[in-house]
Amino acid sequence: MSEAGTNDVDSDDPETTTINVRVTERQLEEIDAVWKEEGYTSRSEFLRHAIRDATEHPGASRGMLVSIAAEEYAMRKGEHDSVSREDVLEMIDDGE
Template identity: 55%
Template sequence: MSDADTANGGDEKTNINIRVTETFLEDIDATWQEEGYNSRSEFIRDALRDAVRHPDLTRESWKEIAAVEHARRTGDSETFSREEILAGDE
C-alpha cells in the first residue's frame, strides 16, 4: 500500500464509480453526516483506507468498532478514566 494516500496529499486523486442501492446510499449519507465528515467522499475514503490497513479485521469487528465509535461521539457511552481502566486489570 502506498503511504501517499494516507498523508492527505501526494498522488493525484482518481475518480472511481461504484453502484449501490438507493437505500444503502441513504444509510451512507446519514452516517457520514452524523459522524461529522465533511463529505460523502471523505467518509468513503476513510472507510476504504481502514479496510486496506486492517484486512485481518472481520466485518463483524468493523461493525462493533463503528457502534462503539458512534456511541462515543454521540455521548451514548460511559467514559472511564485511564486509572479506572488500569485498576480493572488488578
C-alpha cells in the same frame, strides 16, 4: 449522483482518481446518514476513509467490529467492566 450540496476539497488533487460505484438507494441513504453524523465533509471523504480502513486494516472483520460494538453497549449499560488496551490487543491477535 451529486453529494447533496457538498464540496469535495480534494477533487483537484492530482493524486486522486475518480471511480464510479453503484449502490442501492438504501445504501446511499445509510452512507449519507453516517457521513453527516460522523462529521465528514462529504461522501467522498467518508468513502475514502472507509476504503483506507478496509485496505489498511483487513484484520478488522465485521464480526470483530460487531463484538466491539456489543461490548461498548454493555459497558455503557453497566453490564461489563471496561477492557484494557492489552486485552484488546490480545483479542485482535487471537482474531476475535
